[in-house]
Amino acid sequence: DAKTTQPNSMESNEEEPVHLPCNHSTISGTDYIHWYRQLPSQGPEYVIHGLTSNVNNRMASLAIAEDRKSSTLILHRATLRDAAVYYCILRADRGSTLGRLYFGRGTQLTVWP
Amino acid sequence: NAGVTQTPKFQVLKTGQSMTLQCAQDMNHEYMSWYRQDPGMGLRLIHYSVGAGITDQGEVPNGYNVSRSTTEDFPLRLLSAAPSQTSVYFCASSPQGAQTYGYTFGSGTRLTVV
Numbered sequence: 001d002a003k004t005t006q007p008n009s010m011e012s013n014e015e016e017p018v019h020l021p022c023n024h025s026t027i028s029g030t031d032y033i034h035w036y037r038q039l040p041s042q043g044p045e046y047v048i049h050g051l052t053s054n055v056n057n058r059m060a061s062l063a064i065a066e067d068r069k070s071s072t073l074i075l076h077r078a079t080l081r082d083a084a085v086y087y088c089i090l091r092a093d094r095g096s097t098l099g100r101l102y103f104g105r106g107t108q109l110t111v112w113p
Numbered sequence: 114n115a116g117v118t119q120t121p122k123f124q125v126l127k128t129g130q131s132m133t134l135q136c137a138q139d140m141n142h143e144y145m146s147w148y149r150q151d152p153g154m155g156l157r158l159i160h161y162s163v164g165a166g167i168t169d170q171g172e173v174p175n176g177y178n179v180s181r182s183t184t185e186d187f188p189l190r191l192l193s194a195a196p197s198q199t200s201v202y203f204c205a206s207s208p209q210g211a212q213t214y215g216y217t218f219g220s221g222t223r224l225t226v227v
């Protein structure tokens with residue numbers, strides 16, 4: 001199973017940008033990079049995903065390194081509601097792990113007012 | 114459109130009892146999965162399904178059974194509950210293909226085995 005490595009925790013002040021890094025050096029060519037977040041006492045919530053190109057949506061931006069061995073989730077202006085555990089996950093589009101998500105421990109983001 | 118619905122939200126079982134955690138989705142998603150989350154940990158995959166009639170094991174399948182007779186439902190059965198199965202269980206569904214949107218998760222079932 002492709003693995004990802006994330007810092008255990010990060011902190012930010014409200015209304016500042018946050019860059020959450022993820023390393024995935026064993027990524028295969030058919031793996032998509034997915035990000036989820038989990039607020040306290042809730043199920044995970046899909047945030048964004050990408051394959052090779054940078055992606056933007058209403059929640060965040062995803063910057064993918066040219067060699068695809070790392071990526072960064074960017075929250076442009078952190079709010080208190082963004083305090084959560086953020087998971088970087090590789091999702092296979094084919095093969096024996098098709099459709100599965102493997103969660104690590106993620107990054108606990110603390111946002112200070 | 115209710116999304117992913119899990120029932121019950123809370124359950125207490127005695128060791129050795131059996132029960133079924135229910136999961137239903139109304140989005141016509143092909144993929145469905147069950148996860149468990151222990152305190153301070155990430156989610157671990159128990160079983161998953163890529164379509165009706167097709168199921169396979171995840172990381173921690175022992176003590177759990179699943180079946181997928183319809184696209185909408187994916188129940189998780191605990192055969193003989195053990196205290197080690199005390200956890201929060203999440204069901205999730207997704208359209209086919211990683212290039213689509215991600216999984217939608219239910220709100221979870223908090224299970225305590227005494």
